[in-house]
Amino acid sequence: MKAILIRQPSGLQNTNIEEVEDPKEPVVIRVTSAGLNPIDINVILGKVNYTISPYPHIPGAELAGVVEKVPSGSKFKVGDRVMVYSKIFDETCDRCTAGLEEICRNGGVVGAVTNGGYSEFFGAKEEQLIPIPDSMNFDDAVSLPVGGLTAYHALKRSGLKSGERLLVVGGSGNTGWYALVLGKLMGARVFYVSRKRWVAETGATEWNKEKVDVIVNSLGSDAWDPYMDYLDTNGRLVTFGTLTGRETKLNLAQLYTGERTIIGSTGGTRKELGELARLVSENHIKSRVWKKYNFSEFKKAIEEYGNREGRIVLQSADARSWM
Numbered sequence: 383m384k385a386i387l388i389r390q391p392s393g394l395q396n397t398n399i400e401e402v403e404d405p406k407e408p409v410v411i412r413v414t415s416a417g418l419n420p421i422d423i424n425v426i427l428g429k430v431n432y433t434i435s436p437y438p439h440i441p442g443a444e445l446a447g448v449v450e451k452v453p454s455g456s457k458f459k460v461g462d463r464v465m466v467y468s469k470i471f472d473e474t475c476d477r478c479t480a481g482l483e484e485i486c487r488n489g490g491v492v493g494a495v496t497n498g499g500y501s502e503f504f505g506a507k508e509e510q511l512i513p514i515p516d517s518m519n520f521d522d523a524v525s526l527p528v529g530g531l532t533a534y535h536a537l538k539r540s541g542l543k544s545g546e547r548l549l550v551v552g553g554s555g556n557t558g559w560y561a562l563v564l565g566k567l568m569g570a571r572v573f574y575v576s577r578k579r580w581v582a583e584t585g586a587t588e589w590n591k592e593k594v595d596v597i598v599n600s601l602g603s604d605a606w607d608p609y610m611d612y613l614d615t616n617g618r619l620v621t622f623g624t625l626t627g628r629e630t631k632l633n634l635a636q637l638y639t640g641e642r643t644i645i646g647s648t649g650g651t652r653k654e655l656g657e658l659a660r661l662v663s664e665n666h667i668k669s670r671v672w673k674k675y676n677f678s679e680f681k682k683a684i685e686e687y688g689n690r691e692g693r694i695v696l697q698s699a700d701a702r703s704w705m
């Protein structure tokens with residue numbers, strides 16, 4: 383099969399479409415769509431602090447497609463449309479048995495600790511697959527395993543309640559977009575900070591320095607200090623990204639006197655991905671897809687990443703997709 387393959391030393395110049403062996407797993411997905419997320423770009427550029435395996439390496443954390451092969455007795459059948467849960471998990475550790483696969487003690491992210499989905503076919507285990515509801519297209523489905531689920535899990539961890547005030551700092555990324563949309567769906571009063579005017583399409587209001595109950599910070603250091611003063615007593619700050627840096631100062635008096643809480647969040651559980659798929663389908667929530675590229679155009683897609691006005695999806699739409 384064809385795949386986007388990173389050879390060492392990693393970097394865009396050493397990343398090309400190559401012929402590789404077909405997957406050997408009992409369950410195989412024909413990949414129709416894959417998300418382009420910061421993690422994928424960082425893996426390609428070698429800008430991650432953890433071990434990438436194996437090398438040469440196929441990136442791609444977020445994918446959806448059609449079941450090509452399953453063993454008999456599977457609850458899936460050939461032709462089923464599925465999305466792939468983006469975390470690797472062993473199903474046996476104490477975290478997994480508690481339903482917290484996202485923090486499996488022997489886990490990691492698909493496309494980082496294992497080969498990912500930027501390929502014609504993807505070898506999976508059945509437990510990684512989530513059915514795509516009939517009414518949902520692949521663009522929307524492939525926006526859920528990383529972007530949508532990260533936002534959903536973070537909001538659930540924050541304990542956001544109907545009527546509370548939610549501030550999303552950085553609303554134009556895929557995760558920020560879903561945090562805004564899902565926050566509205568949960569009945570919160572939702573505010574955004576973003577230079578992109580189209581973020582208002584979510585129904586959220588531009589933040590005007592109101593006090594809030596929950597802050598979603600996906601940007602890291604630069605988005606910390608200017609906002610902590612606006613976290614109300616009993617407020618919760620949930621964080622899952624370090625785009626602008628990973629270190630910050632913390633005013634401990636401010637934290638405890640107002641009984642504020644800081645929450646870390648990463649990905650989400652398999653159960654939540656199933657919930658999210660139903661929620662998105664029932665409420666007709668759309669991803670904001672900006673551009674779609676064939677896999678063969680992935681370098682152009684990466685060059686465009688900094689200018690994006692929404693999401694970039696890599697696709698295998700027709701015979702030219704890998705040529």
Ligand SMILES: [Zn+2]
Nearest residue numbers: 472475478486
């Ligand atoms: Zn585990």
